[in-house]
Amino acid sequence: MKNSSVMLSVLAGIVIAALSLAGCTSGKANGEVGSGEAVKTNGTGTKIVYINTDTLMSNYLLAIELNEAFWKKQEERRTELNIKAKSLDQETNEFQRKLQNNGFLSEARAVDARDQLLIKQENLRRLQQDMMDKTAREQNELNKQLYDKLTSFLKEYNKEKGFDIVLSTQVGSTVLYAVDGFDITNDVVKGLNEEYKKNNGK
Numbered sequence: 001m002k003n004s005s006v007m008l009s010v011l012a013g014i015v016i017a018a019l020s021l022a023g024c025t026s027g028k029a030n031g032e033v034g035s036g037e038a039v040k041t042n043g044t045g046t047k048i049v050y051i052n053t054d055t056l057m058s059n060y061l062l063a064i065e066l067n068e069a070f071w072k073k074q075e076e077r078r079t080e081l082n083i084k085a086k087s088l089d090q091e092t093n094e095f096q097r098k099l100q101n102n103g104f105l106s107e108a109r110a111v112d113a114r115d116q117l118l119i120k121q122e123n124l125r126r127l128q129q130d131m132m133d134k135t136a137r138e139q140n141e142l143n144k145q146l147y148d149k150l151t152s153f154l155k156e157y158n159k160e161k162g163f164d165i166v167l168s169t170q171v172g173s174t175v176l177y178a179v180d181g182f183d184i185t186n187d188v189v190k191g192l193n194e195e196y197k198k199n200n201g202k
Contacts, residue, residue: 050167050178052185059189061196062149066142073138077131084127088120153192 057063095113097103104110154166166184196202 046164047162048165048167049163049182049184050169051188052183053168053170055185056189056192059193061193063146066145070138070142074135077135081124081128081131084124088117088124091120092117149192153188153195157188157191 057067095117098113099110104113158166161184163184169178
């Protein structure tokens, strides 16, 4: 999947959500996960689990779909921008060729041609900035969509599980090691994908 790190940021911080579970402790004893593994505690009775966001983003069908659509749109914009830039380069080269070979009938015509090129260069710069702004907005909207989906799912998921804290981890994160039983990634991915298929008739 192309550069899934674009969306990893949305999940890297979210799931560090301490789910206040005073009303959710009626879940399964010791917080059994879908795989059948018993969730361990930290010695104080607090049930802490984590989700590997790299794995989640690589396997969550909605994230894959949104990521592909996002990058397809960026490729289309890049192609459009490159075509316009190449055309402007050709016009600039032609202007310089005519100028060097005294091809303009008057200085006024040369100045006018130069000014037209400057306008086109400014328009191209504005187009590039506009595309960057749109990309940033779309990325934020995409991240929010994933954030909302995941947090909504976790709230329902945790009514049964009764975890106290759900952390997120990925390559380079602060969770460097955890014994078996703390990782609920596969169970969450399974639940998210089942929800996705149900909502999309798949």
